[in-house]
Amino acid sequence: MVEAGRVVAEAALGDVTTATVRHERLVAGDMLRAGRTLLDAERAAYSEVHDRPAVRKLVAVVWRSVDAPAGIVQLATTLGVA
Template identity: 65%
Template sequence: MRAGPGWRWLPTEHRAAYLLDAARAYALAGDMRRAGRTVLDAERTARGEVHDRPEVRDLVAVVARAPTAPADLTRLAADLRVS
């Protein structure tokens, strides 16, 4: 995803929340590869937003099961103990 110049002024939690919303949209559209990459971007942005939210754990579990999921997302699913 590309962000505009104002992106850096948002708090990291807001950036991660936006990325997670985008990841959900990609997953709903069936683009699990892009959903996985976007979840990983959110984790790099604000780790706690990914690790501490139950709804994100559910999203990670769904996306990690897809054959096109990035390998790093499979690692994240294992770290979160979701399958």
């Protein structure tokens, strides 16, 4: 969850490149974990997840995976990226 928080914080601060690199490390081969991390981030920083375009991009990548947790589909739908 800490890493997801860092992704959200970096995106919020406008450092999308660093956020994307960190996210790529999170999702490399483990979309289930990445999805859970995004869902944890939503619980910890709801407005940051819902208000940041960079986070929407991350959710859009993760929800397409066959390994993504069920909750990520709802998040993707809510964010309008599904």
